[in-house]
Amino acid sequence: DNAFSGSVEFLRDEHLGGLLAAGFDEQSCRSRYQSGIYGKGLSDKPSSYLISRLRKYEALHKQCGPYTESYNKTLKELRSGHFSGSSSACKYIVWISFSGLGNRILTLASAFLYALLTNRVLLVDPGVDMIDLFCEPFPDVSWFLPPDFPLKSHLNDFNQQSARCYGNMLKNRSVTNSAVPSHVYLHLAHDYDDHDKLFFCDEDQSFLHNVPWLVMKTDNYFIPSLFLMSSFEQELMDLFPNKETVFHFLGRYLFHPTNQVWGLVTRYYQAYLDKADEKVGIQIRVFDTRTGPFQHVLDQILACTLKENLLPDINQHQDIISSSGKQKSKAVLMTSLSSGYFEKVRNMYWEYPTVTGEVVSIFQPSHEEYQQTEKQMHNQKAWAEMYLLSLTDVLVTSSWSTFGYVAQGLGGLKPWILYKPENNTAPDPPCRRAMSMEPCFHAPPFYDCKAKKGIDTGVLVPHVRHCEDMSWGLKLV
Numbered sequence: 001d002n003a004f005s006g007s008v009e010f011l012r013d014e015h016l017g018g019l020l021a022a023g024f025d026e027q028s029c030r031s032r033y034q035s036g037i038y039g040k041g042l043s044d045k046p047s048s049y050l051i052s053r054l055r056k057y058e059a060l061h062k063q064c065g066p067y068t069e070s071y072n073k074t075l076k077e078l079r080s081g082h083f084s085g086s087s088s089a090c091k092y093i094v095w096i097s098f099s100g101l102g103n104r105i106l107t108l109a110s111a112f113l114y115a116l117l118t119n120r121v122l123l124v125d126p127g128v129d130m131i132d133l134f135c136e137p138f139p140d141v142s143w144f145l146p147p148d149f150p151l152k153s154h155l156n157d158f159n160q161q162s163a164r165c166y167g168n169m170l171k172n173r174s175v176t177n178s179a180v181p182s183h184v185y186l187h188l189a190h191d192y193d194d195h196d197k198l199f200f201c202d203e204d205q206s207f208l209h210n211v212p213w214l215v216m217k218t219d220n221y222f223i224p225s226l227f228l229m230s231s232f233e234q235e236l237m238d239l240f241p242n243k244e245t246v247f248h249f250l251g252r253y254l255f256h257p258t259n260q261v262w263g264l265v266t267r268y269y270q271a272y273l274d275k276a277d278e279k280v281g282i283q284i285r286v287f288d289t290r291t292g293p294f295q296h297v298l299d300q301i302l303a304c305t306l307k308e309n310l311l312p313d314i315n316q317h318q319d320i321i322s323s324s325g326k327q328k329s330k331a332v333l334m335t336s337l338s339s340g341y342f343e344k345v346r347n348m349y350w351e352y353p354t355v356t357g358e359v360v361s362i363f364q365p366s367h368e369e370y371q372q373t374e375k376q377m378h379n380q381k382a383w384a385e386m387y388l389l390s391l392t393d394v395l396v397t398s399s400w401s402t403f404g405y406v407a408q409g410l411g412g413l414k415p416w417i418l419y420k421p422e423n424n425t426a427p428d429p430p431c432r433r434a435m436s437m438e439p440c441f442h443a444p445p446f447y448d449c450k451a452k453k454g455i456d457t458g459v460l461v462p463h464v465r466h467c468e469d470m471s472w473g474l475k476l477v
C-alpha cells in the first residue's frame with residue numbers, strides 16, 4: 001500500500017465523533033478540543049457500542065468516584081478488612097504509578113479496559129507527575145486517588161511477597177470463596193511469576209470479581225491476553241470490531257495533554273512541522289548500557305529510510321540538482337535521548353542535494369541524555385514528543401520501545417520498526433512494516449488455563465499474534 005496513507009482520517013470534530021464526552025471546561029484542557037481539529041482525526045470509526053459503554057463508565061465513575069457517598073461506604077469496608085456485602089456496591093481498580101512514561105500510558109489504557117470489562121472504577125495513583133501530564137478524562141469526578149486514601153502510603157510497598165498479593169495468596173492457599181478480602185494486590189510487572197499470571201484465567205477472574213478493591217502494578221500492555229479469555233471474548237468483539245484500534249481509541253479517549261504540555265506540542269508543531277508537505281517521524285531508542293551515538297544505529301536508520309523510500313537519497317557527485325516547479329518539502333521529526341543521530345542526518349542533507357530535489361529539514365526537540373523519570377519537565381517533554389510523533393504522516397520506531405508504541409497508537413500509524421541491533425551491527429533487513437498500530441505485550445503468559453499446561457498463546461486466534469519486534473510478545477492485529 002501507499003507508504004504515506006498511514007491512516008484514513010475520520011472524525012476531526014471536537015468530540016471525535018462521540019468518543020469524547022461533552023461538557024468539559026474547554027479552557028482547562030485545550031488539547032481535548034483541539035486534537036481532532038488542529039492535530040489528527042481518528043483513523044477509524046469507533047463502534048456505537050464502545051461509545052455507549054464509555055458513557056456508561058462515566059456515569060459509574062460519577063456515582064462511585066472519590067468522595068461520593070458510594071466511595072465513602074466502600075472505604076469503610078476497606079478499613080474493616082473484610083467485605084460484608086451488597087453486590088450493588090462500587091468496585092475499584094487502583095493503578096499504581098510505575099516505570100517510564102510510555103509504559104505508564106500503556107498500562108493505564110490496559111487497566112481502564114479491564115475496569116470497563118469488569119464494571120470497576122479506575123482510580124489513578126498520581127505519583128509524582130501524573131497531574132501535570134494528563135487532563136482529567138472523565139467528566140465531573142476526578143480519576144485521581146485522593147491523598148487520604150487509606151492504602152495510599154502503602155502503595156509502593158506492595159510486592160510479590162505481600163500477604164495480599166494474588167499470586168502469593170494462591171501459593172499460600174489463602175484464596176477461598178467464603179472469605180472475600182477487601183483488597184487484593186495484582187502483581188503484573190514484567191518479573192511476575194506463574195501464580196501471578198493466573199490473573200489471565202477465567203476461573204481466577206471469578207474470584208477477583210468479588211473483591212471490592214484491586215490494586216494493580218504493571219509495566220505491560222496486557223490487553224492482548226484479555227482477548228484470549230472466554231469471559232471477555234464477546235464483549236471485546238462488540239467493543240472493538242476492528243481489533244487493531246483498541247489502543248488508538250482508548251488512548252485518544254484517555255490521554256489529553258495538560259495545557260502546559262499542549263503548549264510544548266503546538267508551539268513545536270507550528271514552528272517546525274506545520275508547513276511541510278510531508279511529516280516523517282523517527283523515534284530512536286537504544287537499549288545499550290554504553291553511551292552512544294553508535295555508527296551501526298545511524299547506518300540502520302539510513303538503510304531503513306532509504307530502502308523503504310521514506311526519505312530521499314543524496315547525490316554525492318553533483319552540487320545542484322535541477323528540478324522544475326516547486327520542490328516538495330519533507331520535515332523530519334527525530335526523537336532520541338542523544339543528539340548524535342539527528343546531527344549526522346541533518347548534516348547529510350545540508351552537505352548534499354537530494355536526488356529528487358526534495359527539501360528535507362531535520363528537527364529534534366530535546367536530547368535529555370538519559371532517562372530522568374522523576375523530573376517534571378523531563379516527563380512533560382517526553383509526553384510532548386510522543387504526541388508530536390503521533391502527528392506525523394510516516395513513522396519509524398525502535399524495537400521494544402513503549403515510547404514508540406504510544407506514538408504509533410495515538411497517531412493511528414503502522415510504523416516501520418527498526419529491528420533491535422545485535423553485536424554492534426545494523427540488522428539486515430534494517431526494519432519492517434508493523435502488522436498493526438497496536439502496542440506489543442512484552443511479557444505475556446504462555447499457559448492454557450483449562451488444560452493446565454504451557455501453550456503458545458501467539459497461535460490460538462488470528463487476531464493475537466507474536467510481535468514484529470519481540471518474538472515472544474503478543475499483539476493485536
Ligand code: GDP
Nearest residue numbers: 100101102103335336337371381382401402403
Ligand atoms: P521505553 O523505555 O522506550 O519503553 O519508554 P518509556 O517512556 O517507558 O521510558 C523511557 C523514558 O526515557 C521516557 O519516558 C523518557 O523519560 C526518556 N526518553 C526516552 N527516549 C526519549 C526521547 O526520545 N525523548 C525524550 N524527551 N525522552 C526520552
